Structure formats: C-alpha cells, structure tokens
Amino acid sequence: MSKALAKSMEILSSRLRQRKENGLFRKLDLLQGLTDFCSNDYLGFSRNEALFRQIEAARAQYKPQGLGATGSRLISGNSIFAEELEHYLADAQGAETALLFNSGYAANLGLFSAIAQKGDTIITDELIHASVIDGCRTGFATRLKFKHNDLQSLEEKLKAARGICYVAVESLYSMDGDIAPLKEINGLCKKYGALLLVDEAHAFGVFGKGLVYELGLSKEVFATLLTFGKALGGHGAVLLGPELLYHYLINFARSFIYSTALPFEQLLHIRCSYIYLHQNRQLQTSLNQKTEFFKNQFVGTAFEYRLKSGPIQPVLIPGNEAVKKASRELRKMGLAVWPILSPTVAPGAERLRICLHSYNSAEEIEMLAHYLLQNPLPI
Ligand SMILES: Cc1ncc(COP(=O)(O)O)c(C=O)c1O
Structure with missing residues (x-):
C-alpha cells in the first residue's frame, strides 16, 4: 500500500468512525414490505x-x-x-x-x-x-x-x-x-x-x-x-x-x-x-383527504396545533437517539417513517418526517396516529 493510500484510508476511516460515534452513520436501507410514510411519491405515480x-x-x-x-x-x-x-x-x-x-x-x-x-x-x-x-x-x-x-x-x-x-x-x-x-x-x-x-x-x-x-x-x-x-x-x-x-x-x-x-x-x-x-386531479383531492384524516386523529390533543396543512408532517422528537428509536419502533409495526437527524436539522429539532400519500389506507394512518398518541411527544 502506498503512503498516500494509507494516509487517505486512515482519514476516511477516522471520519466514518466519528460518524458512528455520533450516531450519524448512514447506510443504504431497503423498505420493501413496509407501509410507505416516508417517500415523496405523494400520489403513488411510481406504482400507478x-x-x-x-x-x-x-x-x-x-x-x-x-x-x-x-x-x-x-x-x-x-x-x-x-x-x-x-x-x-x-x-x-x-x-x-x-x-x-x-x-x-x-x-x-x-x-x-x-x-x-x-x-x-x-x-x-x-x-x-x-x-x-x-x-x-x-x-x-x-x-x-x-x-x-x-x-x-x-x-x-x-x-x-x-x-x-x-x-x-x-x-x-x-x-x-x-x-x-x-x-x-x-x-x-x-x-x-x-x-x-x-x-x-x-x-x-x-x-x-x-x-x-x-x-x-x-x-x-x-x-x-x-x-x-x-x-x-x-x-x-x-x-x-x-x-x-x-x-x-x-x-x-x-x-x-x-x-x-x-x-x-x-x-x-x-x-x-x-x-x-x-x-387525474382526484388524486390530489384524495391526498388532501388523507392529510385531513391524519390531522383529525389529533383533534383535542395538544399535538393538534403543530399539524401542517400539507402531506409533510414533522413530529419533533429531540435527540438523534430518541428519534431513531421511534423510527425503529414504527418499523417493527410495519410502518416506514424516516427519522431526520441533526445536523440535517438543527440540534434539538430532530424529527420524524411523516409523508402522507393518496394511497395510505385509513387503517395505516390510524395505526401511525395511535403510536404517536400513545407515546408522549414533546409539544
Ligand atoms: C426542496 C428540494 N429541492 C430540490 C431537491 C432536489 O431534487 P431532486 O431529488 O430532483 O434532485 C429536493 C430533493 O429532496 C428538495 O427537497
């Protein structure tokens, strides 16, 4: 191994190690079989x-x-x-x-x-x-x-x-x-x-x-x-x-x-x-209806006032480890909800990024809302 290669490998692995230590190591993942609450395929066109x-x-x-x-x-x-x-x-x-x-x-x-x-x-x-x-x-x-x-x-x-x-x-x-x-x-x-x-x-x-x-x-x-x-x-x-x-x-x-x-x-x-x-404008209407259905699950809770008008619904769970844990728990339930970590967002503003889709069923949305309501979330 040349000196330059050895030096370069040392730097790259040290930076990766640092990422791991900070809980920020990224790796590719497969979400097959999970209910999609994370893609940007809002209207299901990729599967239409x-x-x-x-x-x-x-x-x-x-x-x-x-x-x-x-x-x-x-x-x-x-x-x-x-x-x-x-x-x-x-x-x-x-x-x-x-x-x-x-x-x-x-x-x-x-x-x-x-x-x-x-x-x-x-x-x-x-x-x-x-x-x-x-x-x-x-x-x-x-x-x-x-x-x-x-x-x-x-x-x-x-x-x-x-x-x-x-x-x-x-x-x-x-x-x-x-x-x-x-x-x-x-x-x-x-x-x-x-x-x-x-x-x-x-x-x-x-x-x-x-x-x-x-x-x-x-x-x-x-x-x-x-x-x-x-x-x-x-x-x-x-x-x-x-x-x-x-x-x-x-x-x-x-x-x-x-x-x-x-x-x-x-x-x-x-x-x-x-x-x-x-x-097919009805797909946009259907997406709006799913968004409203999601929001309706939180009526009367303090969480209600943090909801957004569109299909992207961030749920703040400060701390990289805490938000990753919530995402893992949802995955065990069969729901793919992506955790957004700092430094992608500011420290303390870590969140689950929920994306609603025209093709999410009422049962799937209820299951997700149930989890969020059962787990104390910072308001
Ligand atoms: C606001 C915004 N602009 C631009 C892009 C980049 O678009 P593309 O995925 O087509 O490269 C993204 C992708 O996530 C985005 O969220």
Missing part, C-alpha cells in the same frame, strides 16, 4: 399501473429515440422531443421558457452557482434545501439567511443586501412541511427590487401545478423549479423563467453543460406523468 400503460402506449407512438441521450444537450444529447417537452411545460405552467435538468439538485446547483456575480447577494430562507446552499457555495455572491418564513427578518436582509439581490425560498418546505407566504415575499422583493426564485420540488403536484402557478405568480417569479422525482414519481427537473434566463443557463450552468442529458425514456415519463396529473 394506468400511468404505466399510458407510457407504454406513448412509447409506441413516439418510437424510442435511442436508449441513452449520448451526450450533453449542447453536443449530441438534444432532441426535438426534449425541446417540444420544454415548450409544452412552459406553456402549461404559464412561463416564458422551460429548461430541463437531470435532477432538482443539478438545477439548483447550476442556477445558484451561475446566476449571481461577485458583489451580488443571495438571500435564502434559513431552511432552504441543501442543493441551493451548494449552488451558492459554488458561486461568488454573498449569501444571507433570513429566519424561516419570517417576513420581518427577510426585510432586514433585503435592506442589508448589496449588488443585485436574489431571494430563494421553497414553496412547501421539505422538512418542516409548512408553506412560504409567497405573495408577501413577492411583495417585499418588488419593494426592494429583488428577484424571487422559488423551489417547488414538494408543492408541484401536491398543490395543483405548484403554488407559484396557483397563486398567479408565474410571470412575477424570476425562476421556478419543478421536480419530477416527487409527486410525479419519476426523475428530472425543469427551471421555468424568462427567455434570457434560459439562454443564460445553457451558457453558464455547469451542471447543465457538463452532464449527459436525460434519456428519451425519462423525457417520455415526464411528459406522460405531467399529462396524467392534470387528467
């Missing part, structure tokens, strides 16, 4: 046979255009199908243009690293997703954080911003399950001449076509991210915005430029699942 059949039929209609994209969009990976899909999505979402990315992570990384220049400011909600943070870290602008969903705190940061100012929020927060006051945030951005960027990874498909669209803000928000790996049960993402942004990202978003494009099969999946979503 009717959608599967529609994709099969569309495949015959469009004829598979190769198995792989063969290169990045800028070289050999572009296709009429991809461009038509982008036009279709832009039109349907009331946006000027749409640009596909391989994932939401890649889209945020590309967008936030490229959009702001040295001397500019990106203000983000303190709970913004890691992909936005990584994008900001890769770029040269200053990042300021405002208190979660706190308009006063945002205004303070807007006053302190230098250069061109960009404000980044999620519409439905992935870990806290609450909704950003988008209209008010947009109002503040207008007041201070800032540009608003909204990550709709979790809201798209859960709340209609996403909250930006549903609130009539499509033309006001500078860039909107939709992802297809959550409510649409597939993979990939799209950034919606003005034409100049589209051209800018093609030229400067490194995650777009230096990566093989999505394969035809995935583009087909996106097209079919997008159409399926709008032909």
